Amino acid sequence: MLDPIISVAQLNKTYDSGTIALDSVDLDIKAGEILALLGPNGAGKTTLISMICGLLSHTSGHVKVGGYDVVADYRKARTLIGLVPQEVMLEPFETVDSTVRFSRGLFGYPPDAGFVETVLRQLSLWDKRDTQIKELSGGMKRRVLIAKALSHHPKVLFLDEPTAGVDVELRKDMWNVVADLKAQGVTILLTTHYIEEAEAIADRVAVIAKGQILLVEDKDALMKRMGTKELHIQLQDTITAIPDSLHAYDLSINDDKTGLIYSYDTKAERTGITSLLSDISAAGLVLRDLQTAQSSLEDIFVDLVKD
Numbered sequence: 001m002l003d004p005i006i007s008v009a010q011l012n013k014t015y016d017s018g019t020i021a022l023d024s025v026d027l028d029i030k031a032g033e034i035l036a037l038l039g040p041n042g043a044g045k046t047t048l049i050s051m052i053c054g055l056l057s058h059t060s061g062h063v064k065v066g067g068y069d070v071v072a073d074y075r076k077a078r079t080l081i082g083l084v085p086q087e088v089m090l091e092p093f094e095t096v097d098s099t100v101r102f103s104r105g106l107f108g109y110p111p112d113a114g115f116v117e118t119v120l121r122q123l124s125l126w127d128k129r130d131t132q133i134k135e136l137s138g139g140m141k142r143r144v145l146i147a148k149a150l151s152h153h154p155k156v157l158f159l160d161e162p163t164a165g166v167d168v169e170l171r172k173d174m175w176n177v178v179a180d181l182k183a184q185g186v187t188i189l190l191t192t193h194y195i196e197e198a199e200a201i202a203d204r205v206a207v208i209a210k211g212q213i214l215l216v217e218d219k220d221a222l223m224k225r226m227g228t229k230e231l232h233i234q235l236q237d238t239i240t241a242i243p244d245s246l247h248a249y250d251l252s253i254n255d256d257k258t259g260l261i262y263s264y265d266t267k268a269e270r271t272g273i274t275s276l277l278s279d280i281s282a283a284g285l286v287l288r289d290l291q292t293a294q295s296s297l298e299d300i301f302v303d304l305v306k307d
């Protein structure tokens with residue numbers, strides 16, 4: 001990989017309690033990509049993000065952001081990073097506008113009303129600029145967290161569960177915001193429990209469980225490699241046993257015994273569907289309906305972490 005913007009090497013974290021939260025983690029993130037970090041509760045996602053952001057000390061290993069070591073060159077590395085934390089931490093009596101302006105100042109940037117307006121408009125917060133934080137809905141507060149993180153022109157944005165507790169409409173809005181940021185060249189690392197979120201917006205997917213990275217792969221390639229497709233064949237009459245003449249096919253009877261499910265590999269030269277359908281009719285079974293179903297990233301994820 002050419003010059004990753006984030007480079008994590010052999011990172012370990014053992015908390016004082018003895019919990020091993022990260023176990024030899026290696027992870028490179030390319031500039032401009034959206035990487036979704038998926039993992040069950042307690043997998044180590046927040047620990048990893050906090051360590052990349054230099055907020056938490058590590059037991060051993062190295063993390064570089066934009067070429068700067070997050071411990072030795074903390075300040076330089078931190079200026080490149082925008083962090084949207086999982087928990088909403090905002091001053092309730094401040095307005096949206098002052099929250100974002102203040103955060104920009106903290107990073108040493110001079111006031112720039114035009115830039116702040118652009119950020120607020122991008123996040124559909126412009127109309128709320130004079131509203132106090134305490135009067136905003138939960139979803140709007142999350143947007144303010146993003147605006148705050150963007151106030152100092154970060155090159156890398158960390159979104160820790162950006163849409164937790166947000167309704168479906170706002171979630172899709174947020175996905176558009178993330179797509180806009182990517183178009184501007186911002187690298188994004190996002191953690192999420194909504195796997196359809198990763199499926200919708202990520203370029204690559206990393207799966208972490210028990211502090212270990214199980215896989216990092218291009219999302220489309222992963223779905224192609226691990227995904228299977230099913231053909232659901234509804235029959236005119238109920239079926240209790242698969243006819244002998246169909247035993248060569250990977251078939252099962254569906255739960256309500258009204259049809260067959262055929263699993264096939266989309267990458268194989270032949271799916272076998274044509275011959276299956278003619279063999280079904282030769283076996284005296286009458287078709288009523290056909291449907292295909294593709295396994296989702298969620299199915300793949302569950303498969304990966306079930307052990």
Ligand SMILES: Nc1ncnc2c1ncn2[C@@H]1O[C@H](COP(=O)(O)OP(=O)(O)OP(=O)(O)O)[C@@H](O)[C@H]1O
Pocket residue numbers: 015016017019020021039040041042043044045046047048
């Ligand atoms: N400050 C701490 N002290 C001791 N153990 C901790 C601390 N913070 C986290 N842990 C433990 O480290 C492990 C990883 O936690 P972490 O919060 O990184 O997981 P996560 O993947 O972000 O989980 P979630 O999806 O629930 O947010 C867990 O076993 C957790 O209990």
